[in-house]
Amino acid sequence: MSQVITGDKYWEDRVAFETEGARHEHINDDDVLQLNQFDGLPYSSRFYTLLKERMDLPVWKAKCDFMDKLANRQFVIVSGTAKTGRSSQIPQWCTEFCLSVQYQNGMVVCSQVHRQHTVDLALRVADEMDVNIGHEVGYSIPLETCCSGDTVLRYCTDDMLLREMMSDPMLEHYGVVIIDQAHERTVSTDVLLGLLKEIALQRPELRVVLLTATHPGPKLLNHYRTAPLIQLEEVCSAEVVYTGTSHKDYFCSALRLVLEIHHSQEEGDIVVFLATNQEIDLARDILCREEADIPPHLGELLPISVYPGLAGSLPMTGEEEGRCRRVFLTSSPNEDLFWSVHTLNFVIDGGVQKRSVYNPRIRANSVAIQPISRSQAESRKQLVRPTGKTFCLYPEDTPLPSETRPHILESDITSTVLFLKRMDIGGLSHCDFMDRPDPECLMQALEDLDYLAALDDDGNLSEIGIIMSEFPLEPQMAKTLLASCEFDCVNEVVTIAAMLAAPNCFLIPRMEMRLEASQRHLKFQHPEGDHFTLINIYKAFKQNQQEPFVSVEKWCQDYFLSLSALQTADAIRSELTDILRRIELPVSMPSFGSKGNTLNIKRALLAGFFMQVARDVDSSGNYFILTHKHVAQIHPLSAYGTKTPKLGLPEWILFHEYTFSEDNCIRTLTHISPEEFIQMAPQYFFYNLPPSESKDILQNMLDKGAEHYKAKKIKKSPSIESIPEVTASCIIQ
Template sequence: MSGENNPAETDIYPESEDFFAFGEDLELNQFDGLPFSSRYYKLLKERKTLPVWRLRCEFDDTLVNNRLVIVAGTAKTGKSTQIPQWCAEFCLSAQYQHGTVVCTQTKKQWAVDLALHVADEMDVNIGHEVGYSIPLETCCSSDTVLRFCTDDMLLREMMSDPYLEHYGVIIIDQAHERTVSTDILLGLIKDILLQRPELRVVVLTIPPMAEKLLIHYGTIPLLSLEASCSAEVVHSSSKDYFYSALRLVLEIHRTKEEGDVIVFLASAEEVRCAHHILQREGTRLGTDLGQMVLVVLCQSQGGLPCVLTEQPGSKKARRVFLSTQQGEDVWWPTDSVNFVIDTGVQKKMVYNPRIRANSVVLQPISQCQADIRKQLTGAAGKCFCLYSEKTQLPAENSPQILESNITPTVLFLKRMQIAGLRKCDFIDRPDPEGLMQALEELDYLAALDDDGNLSEIGIIMSEIPLDPQMAKALLASCEFDCVSEMLTITAMMSAPSCFLEPPAGMIHDAVQCHRKFQHPEGDHFTLINIYSAFKQIQEGQHFSAEKWCHDYFLDHSALKTAEAIRSELTDTLNKIELPISEPSFGTKTNTLNIKRALLAGFFMHIARDVDGSGNYFILTHKHMAHVHPLSSYGAQSHKLGLPEWVVFHEYNLSESNCMRTVSEISPQVFIQMAPLYFFYNLPPSESKGILQDILDSDGARKYKDEEQKASTKRNDANSSCAVTLQTYNRCAIQ
C-alpha cells in the first residue's frame, strides 16, 4: 500500500491520514527487512537499562579502530547478549565483505540459550539470521549472520578453515573459564590476526582475567563495566558445608520470603545427593509453605526449565537450582533469584601424566568465581558464603590445560602446523612433562613420523572427533573388518553413561536388569548388546523406547546421544573414504578382531590379575587397581571368575582405584598389537617378564618353523638343478 492521499479512501476511512503517517514511519529490521514487532521495542527498552549499554558508542568506535578488544565485566552486565548484536551490526555495515560473526561459549547449553535469547531481542527467527552450532546439533542456515557455538566446535572448524576466513568478527566469551579449547583459541589468535588484518576479535571476560590478557597481548584497548548492584553477603564457617547448605535451603523456604535459590555444590554427585535429600524433606513440609521445585543443573544436564505454571489460588512455587562450579555464568533468571548459597569448594578432575590417570581433588573456588556468585541476585538478595571471610581464595580459575591430558591438544596443534599456523602462544604453557608424555603417546600410536610431524595415520586420526586412542582403535577396525561394532563401542563410550543410578531399595532390581545384557567377553561387548537391544526396540512398534529404558534402568537420553555420535562417526568415515564392514557380532573371528582393534589404541591400558582375586597390576605405571563394581565382571565374578589379563578404557584414582569398561584379552594378542618400542619401554615387573617369556618362546618357535621350512625347500631342490639355483638365490637375498 502506498503512502499517497486518496480522497475516496479519506472519505471511507476518516483516520487514514494518521494510518499512512504511521506506515511511513514504520521501522524495518535491517537484518531481515521486516517491520519490527511490538515485542522488539519492549525488549529494547529493557536492554537499554543494562550496564553494558553505557559503552555502546565507545565499543563501536573501538571495534572500528582496533583489531583486538577486551571487554571486562561482572555478571548481569549484559555483555554476552548485547556485544554479539553490535558486532553483527558492524559486519552488516561492511556488507559482510569480511565475513559474519561467531561467538564461542564454553558450554553447549549456554550457546543454545544465548542464541534463543539474542534472536528474540533482534526480532529474527532462530536458525536464520541467528543460529547455533553445538556437538551433534546445528541450527543455522545460509542467512545466519550471528552464530553461537562451543569453543571446541570452532576449533574443529579450523581443520578446514585454519584462518577462520568465514568470519569478520570472532567473539571469545567466558575467557575466564580457562577451558582447553578457549586457551588454544586465545593462543592462536595472534597468528591469525597477522594473516588477516581485517579481522576483529573481541574477548569477553571478568576483570582479573582481563589484566592477564593485557600482559599477554600487550597494548590493546580494554573496556570495563560493573554491575549496578550486589547482594548482601553473609559469611559463616562450617565443617560440613554440604549439610549446612541443605539446612539453609529448608530454613529459607520456611521463612516464606519470596525468591528462588541457587545452591553451588562441589560436584555432580553432591548435586544428585542433595536433590534426593531435599526431595524427601520437601514432602514433610507443610502445604502452607508452597511448593519447592528442585532443578538439577550440572554440566551434563540441560538448561533452565520453562516458567512454572501456577494453578489458580495455589501458593507461588519456589525454584531451588542445584549447580556445580561450572554454572556461575549460566543464563540465570536473575530477576527471580533472591538467595545464593555458596559452599566455596569444588571437586575437579586433575590428570597425572606419569600414571595416565585422573584423580578428583577437592579445592577452594577462585575469587573470580566467588565474586560472580555474589552478583547473581539483586540488591535486595542475599549471598550466603559457607566459609570464613578471612579465607584466602586463589585469585583466578586454574587453567584446564595444566590439569588435563593434552594428547588431543598436541594432535590438533600438529594438524594446525600443517595448515600453516606457526605456533600457539599459550597464556599458560602446558607442563613439559605432560607435553612429553603426549608426544610419546602419539608416537606409540604411529601418529608421528620420524621427524616428529603428523604421519598419514595421524592426519586421519585428527579428522575423527575422538580422543587419539579411540580414533586409532576405530581406524584399526577398518583393517580387522569390525567397523560396525567399533562404531557402536566408541559411540557408547563417548556418550554419558547409559546406566541409571537406581533409587534406594532397587539396586538389586537394576543389577538383575543389567545382567541380561552382560557379555562373557567383557564390558565393551556388553555395550554392543545394550545398543543393539535399544535399536531393536526403537525399530519395533510394540514398545516405547523411553519406557523400555526406564524398565531396564537405562538412560534414554544417553542412548540417543550415542546414536547421534555413531551417525556422526559413520559420516566422518564415509567422508574420508574408509571402508565400513558389515556387522558380524557374535562370531569367534569378530570377537578376536574387536579385541585387536581395541588393543591397537589402548595397548597402554593393560592390567593383570596377580593373585586371582581381582588385584590388577597396571603394566604402564605399576599401580594396583580393581574392576569397577558396575562392570559385568564385577557382577558375575562369583560365577565365571575374573580374567587374568584385561584391557580397560579408563582408570580413576578417586574411585577406589577402579578400572572402568573392562574386557578380557590374551597376552599373545597384546604382544601382537603393541608396538615393540612401547613394550620394551614398560617398567620391569613380573607381568612384563611373563610377556617377555611368551615373546621369546613365540620368537624361538617362529625361528624353528622358518628353519624347518628352509630345510624342506633345500631337500626338494635337489630334484632339479635349475630349481636349486633359483631357490638358492632367493634364500641368499632374504
Template sequence: MSVNSLNAIPLRFRFQTCLTLNIIDEQCIVSAVLVHDMSFIPAVLRSLCLSIMCSCLQIPQWCAEFCLSAQYQHGVVVCSQIQRRQAVDLALRVADEMDINIGHEIGYSIPLETCCSNDTILRFCTDDVLLREMMSDPMLEHYGVVVIDQAHERTVSTDVLLGLLREVLLQQPELRVVVLSAPPASDTLLTHYGNVPCLHLDAPCAGEVIHSNSSSAESFYSALRLALEVHRSREPGDVAVFLASEQEVVCACNILTKEATRMSVSLGELIAVPLCPGHTGMCPQITESPQKRRRVFISCSQSEDLFWLVDTITFVIDTGVEKRLVYNPRVRASSEVIRPISKCQAEMRKRLTGSTGKCFCLYPEDVQLPAEIPPRILESNITSTALYLKRMETAGIGHCDFISRPDPEGLMQALEELDYLAALDNDGNLSEMGIIMSELPLDPQMAKALLASCEFDCASEMLTIAAMLTAPSCFIDPPVGMVTEVMRCHVKFQHPEGDHFTLINIYNTFKRSQKEPCDQEQWCEEYFLCCDALQTSDAIRAQLTDILKRIELPISEPAFGTKTNALNIKRALLAGYFMQIARDVDGSGNYFMLLNKHVAQVHRLSGYGAKAHKLGLPEWILFHEYNLSDNNCIRTVTQISPQAFLQMVPQYFFCNLPPSESKEILQHILDRDRTGNARTKPQPAAMETKTEEAESHDRCVVQ
C-alpha cells in the same frame, strides 16, 4: 556505568534500525582484549573493562551490526561458548529479541546439531566446534568478527582458541576478535596481549553477605539445611545453591525433593532444579512463573553463567569449594581434588541476588581464595590438544601463543603417546595416520582403534563402542534400595568377553527393540538406562560413520557374535589401548598395570565385578579408564590374551615398559614364540583362535 543504564539501550531492533541509531561506526570494531579500536561502541560505554551476563547478548549483536554496515566484506560473526546448552539458549534469546526466526540470520552450531543457513550472520557455537572448524579454515576467512565468551573459565578449548587467534591476527589483520571475561581474569588477558582497548561493564552491587565458620566437610548438608530454613521463613524469592560437584548436585536434588514432600502445604511447593553442565535441559521450572512455589537451583562450578535466564534469585548459598579432576602425567590417570573456588567465582555468585538479596557463604570471611580459576590446560590430559596443534601446523599455523603454557612433563607425555600411536613421523611431524586420526572427534586412542577396525573388518562394532564411550554413560546410578534390581536388569546385557562387548549388546538391543521415541524412553526406564545418553550415542555413531565414508575407509558388515569378530574387536581395541593393559597378580582381582606399576580393582559396575565370585576374573585385561579417586578402580574392562597384546603392541613401547614380573612373563612368551614357531606341531581345532592370531600377524600394519 551501571547495568541498568546499559540495559536502557534498546535491544529489540533489526540491524537496519540499529544503524540508523548510529550505535555503530562502520569504520571500526571493538576488542575487549585483542584487536584494534573501540569507536563503534556507544560513546557512553567507552570508559568502562570486560564482560557481565548481559554482554553475551548485546555485544555479539553490535558485532553483527558492524559487519552489516561493512556489507560483510570481511565475513560474518561467530560467538563461542563453553557449554552447548548456553550456545543454543543465547541464539534463541537473540533471535527473539531481534524478532527473527532461529536458523536464518541467527543460528547455532553445537556438537551433533546445527541450526544455520547460508543467510546466518550471527552464529553461536561451542569452543570445540570452532576449533574443529579451524582445521578446514585455519585463517577463519569466513568471519569478520570472532567473539570469545566466558574466557575467564580458562577451559582447554578456550585457551587454545585464544592462543591460535593471536597468530591468525598476524596473518589476517582485518579479522576482529572480541574477548569477554570477568575480572580479575581480564587483567591476565590484558597482561598477555599488551596494550589493547578494554571495555568495562559494572555489575550490580551484591546484597547482604553472611559468612559462616563451617568446614568444607560439613558444607554439603549445611547448605541443604539452610535452603530448607529459607523456605520455612516464607520470604519470597528463589534460592541458588552452589555445591562441589555434579554428583553432589544430583544427590542434593534427591534429598530436597524427598524433604519437600514432608513439609507443610501452607509453605508452598518446593522444587529442586539441577542447573549444571551435565543437567541443563532447560526444563519448564527454570523459566516459568514461580507462583506459589519456590525453586531451589542447585549448581556447581562452571555454572555461574547458566543463571542469566533466571532473574528471581533472592538467596544464594555458596559452599565455597569445588571438586575437579586433575590429571597426573606420571601415572596417566586423573584424581579428584577438592579445593576452594576462586575470588572471581565467589564474586559472581554474590551478585546473583542483586542489591536486595542475601548470600550465605559457608566459609569464613578471612579465608584466602585464589584470585582466578586455574587454567584447565595445566590440569588436563593434553594428548588430544597436542594432536590438534600438530594438525594446525600442517594447516599453516605454526605457533600457539598460550596464556598459560602447558606443563612440560604433560606435553612430553602427550607427544610420546602420539608417537606410540604412530600419529607422528620420524621428524616429529604429523604422519598420514595422525592426519586421519585428527579428522575424528575422538580421543587419539579411540581414533586409532577405530581406524584399526577398518583393517580388521569390525568397523561396525567399533563404531558402536566408540559412540557409547564418547557419549555420557548410559548407566543410571541405582536408586537407594534398588541396587540388586538394577544389577539384575543390567546382567541381561553382559557379554562374557567383557564390558566393551556389553556396550554393543545394549546399543543393538536399544536400536532393535524400539521404534518410537516414547517406546525408547519406556524401555530405558524398564532397564534403568539413560535414554538421552543412548540417543546421543546413536547420533555420535552416525557422525563417525559419515566421517569414515567421507575419507573413504571401509565399513564392514555387522558380524557381532562370531569368534572371529570377537577376536578382531580385541585386536582393534589393542591397537589404540595397548598402553592400558593390566594383569591379575594374585587371582583375587588386584590388577597390576604394566605402564605405571599401580594396582587397582575392577569397578563394581563392571560385568566382571558382578560375576567375579562365580566365574573368576580374567588374568589379562584391557581397560578404558583408570581414576585414582574412584576407589582406585578401572572401568570398562575386556579380557585379552597376552599373545594378542604382543601382536599389536609397538616394539619400542614394549621395550620402554618398566621392569616387572608381568613384563618378564610377556618377554618369556615372546622369546618362546620366536624360537618355537618352526618346531610347532599342527594345532587341533580347539586351538583355531591362536592359529588365526599367528596367521594374521602380517596384516597388522596399523602401527
C-alpha cells in the same frame, strides 16, 4: 575503512534511533515502518519491547565506547558479570559493525564454553534482533548445527570453532571473532587465544573481542598488552552472608540452609553449588526424604540435579514456576548456566569444587577438592535478584585463589597436540599460549602419538595421524576406529566409540531403587566385558525405537538408562559413520556375536588402548597396571565389579579410564589374553614398560613364540610365511 565506522557519531545516531524507537509501544499502519537492517522486513512490536529491556542492561551504557574501540583497535576486552548483558549485546553490535562495511571482511562468530548456553544465547539473540533462528542468527554445537547461508552471527562452542580451523586455518569466513567466557580458561579457549594472536598478525582487518565475567587477571592483560579494557558496571549485588563453616562441613550446612529457607516461606528458587556429582545425588536423596515431612502449607520442595557437561537444558518449565520451590543442585563451574532463572532468590555456595589434575607419569587423572577462585565466587553472588541472598559457607577472610587455574596445565593434552600438528599442515605453525603446557605433559603427549603411529620419523603427522585428526575423538579411540577398518568390525567399534563419547547411559536412582537398577542392568551384561555390554545396550535401544507399540522413554525408565545419553550416542555414531564414508573408509556389515568378530573387536581396542592394560596379581580383583605399576580395583558399575557368578574376574584386562583418587578405580574394561596384547602392542612400547612380574610373563611368552617361529622356518621352505599369532606388532602399526 569507511568513515562511517571510524568515530562515535554513527553509533551515537544509531543509539538515538533505537532509543526513540523503544518509546513506541504500538506502531500504526499509517506510520512509516522502520526496516530491520538484517532481513529487510519491518520491525515487529516485540522488537521494541525487547529493546526497552536491553537498554536497561549495564552494557548498554558502553555501546558507543565499545563500537569506537572496535573500529580502531584489533583486540578489545570487555569485562562484565552474567546479568550485564555482555554475551547477548556485544555480538549484536559486532554484527552491526560488519554490516556497516557490507560484510567485506566476513561475518561474526561468538565462541562459548558450554553447549546449552550456546543454544540459549542464540535463541535469545535471534529474538532480540527480530530474525529467525537458523537464518541470520545460528548456532553450532557438537552433533547439532542450526545455520544457513544467510547467517551473519553464529554462536558455537570453542571446540567446534577449533575444528573449523582445520579447514579454514585463518578463519577467513569471519570479520569479528568473539571469545566469551575467556576467564574459564578451558583448553580449547586457551588454544584459540594463542592462535588468534598469530592470525591477527596476518589479517590486520580481523577484530577479536574477549569477554570475561570478572575483571581479567594480569596474565590475560599482559597477553594482549595493547587491547583496551571496557569494564561494565555491575548490577546491584544482593545481600551476602558469610558463615564460619569449614570446608569439611559445608555439605550438611547447605542442606540445613535449604530447609530453613523453605520453612521461612520467603519466595524464590535456590541454587546450591556442591563439589561432586556424588554429593548432588546424596543431597537429592536427603531432600526428597525431608520433603515428605514438610507441612503442606509450606508448599512443595523440588530438588533438581544439574550435572555439569550433560546435554539438555535446565528442567524449568513455566508450569513448575510458582507451584513449588525448586532447588537446583549442581557441581558445575559454569555460573552463567543459571543466568536466565529469573526466580532465583538464593545462592548457597560451598566454596569448593572438584578438579581433575592429569598426571603424565601414570597417564591418569587425580581428583582433588579445591577452593573456588575469587572470580567464581563473585559470579555466583551476581546470580540472585537484588532482593535475594547469597550464603557463602566459608569465612569472609578465606584466602581464595585470584584466578581459575588454566585447564591446559591440568589436562591430558594429547588431543590438543594432535590438533596443533594438523594445523602445521594447514600452514599455521605457532601458538602463543598464555600458559605454556607443562613440558612433561607435552613429551608424554608426543610419546603417545608416536606409539599410536600418528607421527612419522620427523615428528610430523603420518597418514594415520592425519586421518585420526578427522575424528572428534580422543586419539586412542580414533586409532581404534581406524584399526577396526582392517579387522572388519567397524559396525561394532563405532558403536563403542559413540557410547563412550556420550554421557554415561547408566542412571543412578534414589538409594532405595539402586538394587533394582543393578538387577535390571544385568540383562545387558556381556561375558567379554563392558565394551561389549555397551553394544548390547545400544542394540536394545535401537530395537525398542523401531517397535511400533513400545515407548522408548518408558523402556529407558524401566531399565534405569538415560534416554538423552543414548540419543546423544546415536547422533555421535551417525556423525562418525559419515566421517568414515567421507574419507572413504570401509564400514563393515554387523556380525556381533560371532567368535571371529569378538576377537577382532578386542584387537581393534588393543590397537588404540594397549597403554591401558592391567593384570589381576592375586586373583582377588587387585589389578596391576603395566605402564606405571599402580594397583587399582574395578569400578562397581562394571560388569566385573558386581562380582556376579555370571562373570568371573579375568586375569588380563583392557580398560578405558583410570582415575587415581579416593576410589582408585578402573572403568569400562574388557577381558583380553596376553597373546592378544603381545600381538597388538608396538614392540618399542613393550620394551619401555617398567620391570615387573607381568612384563616377565609377557616376555617369556614372546621368547617362546619367537623360538617356535624359528623352528617352523627351519623345517619349511624359505617361501614367505604368514605372520604367526604371537608377533611384536600389527600391520596397522
